[in-house]
Amino acid sequence: MKSYDVSHKLNLACVQAIEEAFGREVSTNDIVLQHTRKDFDGQYTLVTFPFTRYSKLSPEETGKAIGEVLQKNCPLVQQYNTVKGFLNLEIEDQVWLDVFTTLHRDKESFSMPSTGKKVVLEYCGPNTNKPLHLGHIRNMLIGYASANLLSRVGHQVHKVNIYNDRGIAICKSMVAWKHFGEGNTPQSTQTKGDHFVGEFYVAFDQAYKKQVEERIAEGKTKEEAENNAPLLLEARFMLRQWEKGDQEVIDLWNMMNSWVYEGFEQTFSRLGVDFEKHYKESDYYQDGKRLVEEGLQQGIYTQRKDGSIWVDLTQEGLDEKLLLRGDGTSVYITQDMGIAEARYQDFGMDRSVYVVANEQDYHFKVLKLVLEKLGKPYGKSIFHLSYGMVDLPSGRMKSREGTVVDADDLLDEMVKTARHRTEELGKVDDLSPAEAETLYHTLALSALKYFILKVNPKKRVIFNPEDSIDFQGHTGPFIQYTYVRTRSVLRRYKGKGFEQSQHTLHETERDVIILLHDYCATLQRAADADDVSIVAEYAYQVARAYSKLWSEVKILNEEDENLVAFRVALSRVTGEVLADAMSILGITMPERM
RNA sequence: GGCGCUGUAGCUUAACUGGAUAGAGCACCUGACUACGGAUCAGGAGGUUCGGGGUUCGAAUCCCUGCAGCGUCACCA
Secondary structure, rough: OOOHHHHHHHHHHHHHHHHHOOOOOOHHHHEEEEEEEOEEEEEEEOHHHHHHHOOOOOEEEEHHHHHHHHHHHHHOOEOOOOOOOOEEEOOOOOHHHHHHHHHHHHHOOOOOOOOOOEEEEEEOOOOOOOOEEHHHHHHHHHHHHHHHHHHHHOOOOEEEEEEEEEOHHHHHHHHHHHOOOOOHHHHOOOOOHHHHHHHHHHHHHHHHHHHHHHHOOOOOOOHHHHHHHHHHHHHHHHHHHHHHHHHHHHHHHHHHHHHHHHHHHHHHHHOOOOEEEOOHHHHOOOOOOHHHHHHOOOOOOOOOOOOOOEOOOOOOOOEEEEEOOOHHHHOHHHHHHHHHHHHHHOOOOOOEEEEEEEEHHHHHHHHHHHHOOOOOHHHHHHHEEEEEEEOOOOOOOOOOOOOOEEEEHHHHHHHHHHHHHHHHHEEEEEEEEOHHHHHHHHHHHHHHHHHHHHOOOOOOOEEEOOOOOOOOOOOOHHHHHHHHHHHHHHHHHOOOOOOOOOOOOOOOHHHHHHHHHHHHHHHHHHHHHOOOOOOOOOHHHHHHHHHHHHHHHHOOOOOOOHHHHHHHHHHHHHHHHHHHHHHHHHOOOOOOO
């Protein structure tokens, strides 16, 4: 809660006013204060319906009674008006000017105190047998931005990644490389490592399909053919060899995975995301077993005749769930239990956030319950930040059908578009080639990141590769452009610094100040809701309000030099808030564009 | 089939968690001091918030029901 928070002060004033007017104590939580709609006079509106039962008056009369007391007692309130059950409060301009003076003068005005809470946030979680795609991009952007947001509101955040680096999938790539690779490497073929390995995953699938067809032609049933095609048998054999620790297989596996990691690192860095630690499934997949044994000892889990271990979640409305196979090998959830434990040992976090698509909602419900039943502190700390998957107009992306939107290709495409648009406008023809390239990259990423992050993470999104992503309107580049304007003003201004002002506010000035005033509360709301799109939406509103101000008042060409100093200061703070909000989203601001 | 998620202008979306006449952007039409940066601003047109009930002073939001799409219910990960 900031000392300059007008709505908080108003909230308290309303509580007192209601007590004075009707002799009833109400809680601050009962007060619904909202920003006044544009069509009415005022900046805050109190909804008075809930208080009619105390006042025994009509909603409108209730509002008048409260408004009367507020006008008399509360120095913030200049005037009031009522419309039906809504009491609109007009705040003194000087209040807003004082708020702005604080925002402008006090370097700490947008900082937030440490909460002392440790958060581990996992995102990305790719398989190591193929390159990253649009789904991973959404995951990474949401993950990275959420981590920034949580950190911005005072938590200590650790970003981690999990590599799904073992299993049948990577074995397929390995088998295919042995057969068709001819000893080639990413270096020898000038191919990005993850793409290189991905090509063999596709090659496996094609060769496998061919084998299946041949065997069907030989008179085998479809099922027979699919289950016993030599390539598949070979991949399964390789998986078993891997689990046995066969050195040749392990070496091949290490080599191919290292190619993939190198490729991933390039994409991470291009996208501007990073991790404090990468967990590898292969290092931990055995580790959950001890926890399962523990649960079995405590009688929380049950063992069947075949030796498999299960947890009964029917009381919780779910099913019975397998935790350990009859032969003692672990399943997906077993390893996630182990990794949760490892993570707690590494970081001792208060909260563990998993940024994973909503197709795994059920899995995380189970994981949380299973660990809670064990009484582990990291059980109840689990939060699945479940986001909607990215689909194409034709439905789900399918690698087999080649409809996957590749992350690197999409980035290339965006940079190309940014270059075209920038060259078309011709505003920065004097930049050096290197500066220009940096700018195209900055704009391209802004367009892409904003496009994805402005949507509520929970919603499923449909991405049409045919439609290009906009650079105008409700977009990242528009917000960057607004920032660039504020920078342009600051570059040109040679006058004195702003101290304070007492002028009558222009409507657009008031609108901008109120938005800046709301910044910290908005960040908090976004963090509480684990919804970074709230930050994106806010940045857009600020940019729009400033653009409107730009068109309606003069800044540098205003005659009153105090007013110029004020508007320059307003431009500075606006620019800083825009840059800060966008940096949470992982978007950087150019000085010119 | 059980469970879960989603459904808002042609398209992409917002609505501060139950509040005023559902707010923007794109696309379409019209206009903007020879401009402190026009990647902008202003205006127009575009809505049965999937359908039907219910709760409430008040519902896009909560409850019931139907429809559509998707996910999940593997000794896959």
